[in-house]
Amino acid sequence: MTSQPAPAVEIRGVTKVFNPAGANEVLALDNIDLNVAAGDFVTLIGPSGCGKSTLLRLVAALVESTEGNVLVNGKTADQARLDRDYSMVFQRAGLFDWRNVSRNIELPLELMGWKAADRHRRSAEMLELVKLNEFADHHPSELSGGMAQRVAIARAMSFRPALLLMDEPFGALDEMTREHMQNELLRIWSETETTVIFVTHSISEAVFLSTRVVVMSPRPGRIAAVIDNELGTRDDSARDTPQFFANVSAVRKVLRAGEPR
Amino acid sequence: MNRLRELLPPVMAAVIGFGGWELLLWLTRPDGFVLPPPSEIAGAVAENSTAIQTATKVTGFIVVTGLLAGVLLGVAAALLVTAFRTANETLTPLAVAVNAIPIVALAPIFNAWFGLLSPRSNQAVVVALVFFPIFINTSRGLVDVEPSQIELMESYGASKWRIIREVRIPNAMPFFFTALKLATSLAVIAAIVAEYFGGRQDALGNIITNSAGLTRYADAWAAVLAGSLMGIALYGLAVFLERITMPWYFLGRRT
Numbered sequence: 001m002t003s004q005p006a007p008a009v010e011i012r013g014v015t016k017v018f019n020p021a022g023a024n025e026v027l028a029l030d031n032i033d034l035n036v037a038a039g040d041f042v043t044l045i046g047p048s049g050c051g052k053s054t055l056l057r058l059v060a061a062l063v064e065s066t067e068g069n070v071l072v073n074g075k076t077a078d079q080a081r082l083d084r085d086y087s088m089v090f091q092r093a094g095l096f097d098w099r100n101v102s103r104n105i106e107l108p109l110e111l112m113g114w115k116a117a118d119r120h121r122r123s124a125e126m127l128e129l130v131k132l133n134e135f136a137d138h139h140p141s142e143l144s145g146g147m148a149q150r151v152a153i154a155r156a157m158s159f160r161p162a163l164l165l166m167d168e169p170f171g172a173l174d175e176m177t178r179e180h181m182q183n184e185l186l187r188i189w190s191e192t193e194t195t196v197i198f199v200t201h202s203i204s205e206a207v208f209l210s211t212r213v214v215v216m217s218p219r220p221g222r223i224a225a226v227i228d229n230e231l232g233t234r235d236d237s238a239r240d241t242p243q244f245f246a247n248v249s250a251v252r253k254v255l256r257a258g259e260p261r
Numbered sequence: 262m263n264r265l266r267e268l269l270p271p272v273m274a275a276v277i278g279f280g281g282w283e284l285l286l287w288l289t290r291p292d293g294f295v296l297p298p299p300s301e302i303a304g305a306v307a308e309n310s311t312a313i314q315t316a317t318k319v320t321g322f323i324v325v326t327g328l329l330a331g332v333l334l335g336v337a338a339a340l341l342v343t344a345f346r347t348a349n350e351t352l353t354p355l356a357v358a359v360n361a362i363p364i365v366a367l368a369p370i371f372n373a374w375f376g377l378l379s380p381r382s383n384q385a386v387v388v389a390l391v392f393f394p395i396f397i398n399t400s401r402g403l404v405d406v407e408p409s410q411i412e413l414m415e416s417y418g419a420s421k422w423r424i425i426r427e428v429r430i431p432n433a434m435p436f437f438f439t440a441l442k443l444a445t446s447l448a449v450i451a452a453i454v455a456e457y458f459g460g461r462q463d464a465l466g467n468i469i470t471n472s473a474g475l476t477r478y479a480d481a482w483a484a485v486l487a488g489s490l491m492g493i494a495l496y497g498l499a500v501f502l503e504r505i506t507m508p509w510y511f512l513g514r515r516t
Contacts, residue, residue, distance in 0.1 A: 062412050081418055088416040090409040098431040098509045107427070111417050141512050165416075 006074050008163055008195040009036040009059055014068035016054055016221075028054045030220035032068070036197060038162070041189060043198045043206040044214050045251065051221025052199045056165050059197060060088055072163065084112060086163035087156035091171045093148035095140035095155075102127070102136045105155045112159060126154035129188060146177040150184070157192065166198045170205070182208055183236050190234065203255070207231075207247045208239060215254045225254045297479045302486060305479035312468065317487045320452050320465040323380050324491065327387025328448040332441065334388065335395025343403040343429060344421070353400075360393045365454045372459035379460065386455035387448050394440045394447070402436030403429045435510055438503040445495035453488050 016029040029051040036042050044052040057063040058070050061077035072080035080086060087108070095104045105123040106114075114122075127133050130150040140148055149169060156164060170178045182205060189196055200206050206213045210229050217224040229247055231238045238244055279299045286298040297305075306313060338356065342349040364386060371382035406428055414424045456466020465484045472480035504511065 057412075060412075060416050062415060081416060084418060086416070088413060090413065092407065092409050094407060094409045094413050096410070096428070096431065098434075098507065108417050111414075111419050111423065139509050139512050141509070 006038075007035045007071075008038045008040070008073065009034070009197065010069070010071040010074075011035070011055070011059070012069045012071075014055075014058060014065045014070060016051065016058065016063065017066045020066065027220040029058075029065075030222050032221070032223060034214065034223065034226075036195060038195050039193055040212060041196045041198065041210045042212045042214060043200055043210040044216060045200055045203065045206045046216030046221075046224075046255070047218050048201070049218040049221075050216040051218070052216050053167055054221065055216075056167055056197060056199050060086065060165050084108070084159060085161060086165055087159070087161040089149075089152050089156045089164065089166045089169045091168040093140070093145075093152040095143075095148055095151055097140050099139075100136070101132065101138050101140070101143070101151050104140065104151055105158050107155060108159050122158055123154075126158050129157065129191075130154045130184070144177075145173055146181060149173065149181060153185070153188070157188070157194070160192070162195060164194050164196045166196065168199055168201070171200070178205075179236075179239075185209065186234055203248055203251050204239075207244060207251060213247075213251055215251060224257070227251060227254070297482055301479045302482045305477075305483040306486065309480060309483060312463070313483055313487050315463050316465045316468050316484060317491060319380070319461050319463055320449075320456065320488070321491055323383045323387060323452045323456075323460070323464070324448045324495070327384040327452065328391055328444060328495070330384070331388040331391025331448070332395050332444065335392045335440075336399055336437070338392075338396050339399035339403055339433075340425070342400050344425060356393065356396055359389070364389045365451065368455045368458040371455070377459045378462070380464075383452055383455040383460040383464075383466075387451045390447050390451040391444045394443050395437070398436045398440035399433050402433030405436075406432050431507075434507050438499065438507075441499045442496055442503075445499050446492045449488055449492040449495070 011032055011034040014029060014032045015027070018024075018026040018028055032055060034055075044055060046052050054063060058065055059072060059077055061070075061081040070077040073085050075083065075085070095101075096107070099107065102120070102123045105126050106119040109119045109122060124133075124136070127136055130153060132147060132150055132154070135143065135147065135151075140151070143151065152169070170181050173181060185196075186209065188194075196209075198206075198209060200209075207229060208231075213227045213229050215224045215227065216222065227247070227250060231241065231243055231247070233241075282296075283298045283300060286296060338352055342352050367389070368382065368386050371385045372379075375381035375385065403425070410428055411424060414428055419427070452464075453466040453469070456464045457470050460466070465488050468484040469481045472478070472484065
């Protein structure tokens with residue numbers, strides 16, 4: 001346990017240029033500063049091309065910054081990746097068809113060299129967490145989209161990372177499944193006290209889920225505003241409160257202001 | 262009951278096919294060299310059963326060894342090309358260039374290299390023909406992985422080798438087996454055609470050319486039949502291996 005509450009993620013003066021000095025040079029992110037405190041649920045929202053996915057990949061060290069620093073748990077992002085300080089969930093569940101549900105959840109544990117008995121115990125716990133106990137021996141091709149994404153979340157949480165990075169994880173799901181998954185994610189978040197950075201292009205999703213909403217604008221990718229998102233309660237009932245609708249309008253207003261005319 | 266229903270269509274097809282063939286020839290009575298009826302071919306098989314059996318073993322050995330060597334080389338090259346960029350930049354154009362050569366046309370040249378009566382030249386033709394589809398398909402399967410699955414593995418700090426083992430190889434399996442099924446019949450064709458030009462004199466290819474030269478067409482057809490059965494058996498074996506090595510692939514698929 002660390003004694004002082006250092007920020008989970010510190011992004012300082014980060015600029016990302018794709019194809020530098022090439023014919024199709026793109027300034028994807030321009031001088032981004034952002035701190036994410038431990039236990040926060042931060043969403044990155046903005047139109048396509050605003051660099052929200054790129055920013056998430058910079059934190060994951062899957063992309064290198066052109067300028068500036070990204071610190072995760074006080075280390076460089078790449079060191080944090082090698083130390084498995086975070087876990088990632090993508091829009092596509094990306095389960096391996098050749099592994100059953102349990103063995104998909106155990107994949108990161110295998111990579112970390114856990115003993116088989118410990119892996120099995122943990123995957124059983126994770127299946128409990130995402131309420132898929134009966135599906136341990138099923139294969140991914142036998143699951144619905146929502147179930148597959150729950151397995152992907154269980155896999156990401158299996159080694160209890162302090163930080164969860166989610167790239168439009170519910171983007172491919174229908175509205176009903178999506179709301180259900182959002183409720184489940186909030187429950188898991190409050191039970192596990194994980195820090196979450198969540199990329200979405202849905203305003204209502206951002207407002208329902210997060211403690212802070214980071215609104216981004218495109219070409220070049222910049223942070224237009226950071227909105228503290230107080231809702232009072234954090235469960236399904238929050239969807240119908242006046243506060244929820246007020247916050248949705250506030251985010252929409254900032255997004256509209258960033259639109260090119 | 263289900264088993265019976267599955268077996269019925271192919272059995273019906275065989276009965277109608279062979280029966281129709283026999284009946285048509287009985288009605289039109291063409292010269293023997295055009296096409297002998299199935300009954301006559303069956304007679305030739307019975308009459309030459311020892312020669313056909315020996316020839317099937319001789320050719321079968323060439324087919325199986327050539328197939329194994331071609332598959333091993335193809336898979337090894339595919340792995341090399343996936344793991345190392347330089348290997349990809351040198352090997353792939355080379356393989357494409359070699360594939361552009363009509364391989365069976367090389368059979369007489371291979372005879373000069375390995376000796377006219379040596380089975381080595383026939384094996385070489387089989388290896389060369391089998392290599393390409395295995396190489397191309399397997400390397401496609403090793404590369405054609407969903408990008409987020411690679412990012413996922415990288416986010417867990419997995420090494421390039423671990424990614425090859427955990428993601429790329431299982432992903433390539435269906436591609437590999439598609440190529441293997443193709444390669445089984447290619448190997449039989451390659452061996453028999455290569456035998457037309459040289460190799461052991463008691464092989465299927467030689468029985469076909471010699472019998473045809475002596476106008477013993479039923480004997481030639483008997484050897485063709487043996488070659489077909491060999492191809493079917495090897496194909497069946499490939500399907501069986503596919504089923505037992507990747508049962509997950511057939512879940513939720515009606516095949």
